[in-house]
Amino acid sequence: MIRRSASSEVPTPARGACAEAGASAQPHVPVLLDEVLNTLATEGGLAVDGTFGAGGYTRALLTRDPALQVVAIDRDPGAIAAGRPLVAEFQGRLRLLPGRFGALDTLLAEADAPQVDRVVLDIGVSSMQLDVPERGFSFRNDGPLDMRMGADGPSAADLVNEADEAALADILYHYGEERRSRAVARAIHEARRRGRIETTAQLAELVAGVVRVEPGSHIHPATRTFQGLRIAVNDELGELVRALHAAERVLRPGGRLAVVTFHSLEDRIVKQFFAARSGRAAQSSRHLPGAPARTVSSFDLLTKGPLLPGEAEIARNPRARSAKLRAAQRTESDVPEPLTALTALASLPDAARGGHRR
Structure with missing residues (x-):
């Protein structure tokens, strides 16, 4: 199996995954x-x-x-x-x-x-959850904004579209370690007034308009946001x-x-x-x-x-x-x-x- 990331380290989606930007689907390899x-x-x-x-x-x-x-x-x-x-x-x-x-x-x-x-x-x-677009864990390929490890409970789309702005900011900051959490939450709050955010591509594009990464960085701007939402949806901690x-x-x-x-x-x-x-x-x-x-x-x-x-x-x-x-x-x-x-x-x-x- 494989799972993931850290605040001062390169943030990663979870169980053994690397930063998604630039990563291609690869076999599920047990770590250590x-x-x-x-x-x-x-x-x-x-x-x-x-x-x-x-x-x-x-x-x-x-x-x-x-x-x-x-x-x-x-x-x-x-x-x-x-x-x-x-x-x-x-x-x-x-x-x-x-x-x-x-x-x-x-x-x-x-x-x-x-x-x-x-x-x-x-x-x-x-990895196999990350690499299947229909599961909604990854922004590498467009898919429904789901992120549920099981088949029950609210999805990431439910959280993004229904949680209040302050709660979203808390999730992104504490679970995603996203320093721009308030700005991302505000952008999500404004965007959903125009319609529901339903796909990974929609959310990734929205976050990319708010979060800037270091020049030359291989980390996608939405990495921390996706991590925070995934942890919250699945109560991982x-x-x-x-x-x-x-x-x-x-x-x-x-x-x-x-x-x-x-x-x-x-x-x-x-x-x-x-x-x-x-x-x-x-x-x-x-x-x-x-x-x-x-x-x-x-x-x-x-x-x-x-x-x-x-x-x-x-x-x-x-x-x-x-x-x-x-x-x-x-x-x-x-x-x-x-x-x-x-x-x-x-x-x-x-x-x-x-x-x-x-």
């Missing part, structure tokens, strides 16, 4: 695959691929360890349908579960697999927070959790979660002001800092360039209370309580 496999170090048992996508990690796990069973989860009906040949190929060692990875503990319980040995999460949108806590609940002592992120918003959440759960967040921080001074260590870190792709992998797959892998091992400790303060990292600031709006 060797690092993920080595970190998980499977020896039989049950592994969960919480973000199945095209099945890159799942196939590699099943191939590397003939004694391993895998349960794979995806909210995208297309991914589940495309994965059925893989189920047949591995003859009873793979089960596919439709649903959101933030509810992986519930899904596993319903599948009679309440505890597992390994969990891998690859965060964001997949909220799903990540829920998935981390769910993985903590289902992992056996000694079980391992590996998380691949592609932009700073995702990585910050994973970093803070592991810091708090490994006892390294002894003091309250500006990111987790409500975290307790001392926490139960439910995880031991396996990576002191993030593992990054090497030059060779980036050359083979430019979409890997912003990827980061963090991993930890479950301890014998009971599951602590959820880190409610972590939810703040996934949410828009509340202006009524002093949040920062742009």
Whole structure:
């Protein structure tokens, strides 16, 4: 699988994608695959691929360890349908579960697999979603302004055409890291008075009229706007927070959790979660002001800092360039209370309580 971006880095659409401008459709390649496999170090048992996508990690796990069973989860009906040949190929060692990875503990319980040995999460949108114009994730080709990873809920077009101007500005600034968020929101608000904005090309052209990029930059002016809308439509950061806590609940002592992120918003959440759960967040921080001074260590870190792709992998797959892998091992400790303060990292600031709006 593959997913994406960062504020000070080159912004990208998500799960392993590079900046869309100038990028062509390319096969779905799992990012940091060797690092993920080595970190998980499977020896039989049950592994969960919480973000199945095209099945890159799942196939590699099943191939590397003939004694391993895998349960794979995806909210995208297309991914589940495309994965059925893989189920047949591995003859009873793979089960596919439709649903959101933030509810992986519930899904596993319903599948009679309440505890597992390994969990891998690859965060964001997949390449095959980006590369299909009808999904509406990309501005490379015109398509309906959809962006939904699943088949339910409001689309990006609904958000663009119905959210008030201030809410749009918040989404673009905090989720898209778009410095011109107010101007873009204002332009959208004015444009929709003349008619609904229904396609990716309409929105990309509108944003390009407001946002200017550095001379020589390969980043399309609409990259950050599309990122912000996509994250909001799919509640991606909220799903990540829920998935981390769910993985903590289902992992056996000694079980391992590996998380691949592609932009700073995702990585910050994973970093803070592991810091708090490994006892390294002894003091309250500006990111987790409500975290307790001392926490139960439910995880031991396996990576002191993030593992990054090497030059060779980036050359083979430019979409890997912003990827980061963090991993930890479950301890014998009971599951602590959820880190409610972590939810703040996934949410828009509340202006009524002093949040920062742009």
